[in-house]
Amino acid sequence: MKVQGKMFLWLAVFILGMAILYGVWSKEPAGTTALFLAFGLSVMIGYYLAFTARRVDTGAQDRKDAEVADDAGELGFFSPHSWQPLSLAIGGAAAFLGVIFGWWLLYFSLPVILIGLFGWVFEYYRGEDQRY
Structure with a gap:
């Protein structure tokens, strides 16, 4: 570093x-x-x-x-599958379209963003992939 x-x-x-x-x-x-x-x-x-x-x-x-292989190894845990980024992308796209077409579109996009964000944060706290 x-x-x-x-x-x-x-x-x-x-x-x-x-x-x-x-x-x-x-x-x-x-x-x-x-x-x-x-x-x-x-x-x-x-x-x-x-x-x-x-x-x-x-x-x-x-x-x-040092060699390149010296820095090899496990980098961390990466989620193999998740639908939450898709929800965030759709909500974010709708929010940016709200800037173009009218602020009323934010009323529909913000719940989608919040659901996607909540689902992504707590993805591994429930269900079959529960880790904590």
Whole structure:
């Protein structure tokens, strides 16, 4: 994680330089503000990764003599099947269509989004796939 932290901090330095250069040359406030916000986000992510790297064990990506196979292994649990993302996608699409065609469409899309979100969060707390 040290490598990723350093990469984001160097990216932040680059974005800061570009923001200053862009602001001086263009005198356009929206783009300059966006670049300064991107600088701030890069600093936050880089600081978090560098701060976390001090508290965790050294990973394979932090060693010079590491092989690609050293980082292999189980990455975590991924759900093999779930219908909840489809519900969220339909609700989200209807919500964005509500912005185009009328805000009344949000009354129909928000319950679909909430049902999909609730189902996805509590998917493994009930039924045959119960884990907890």
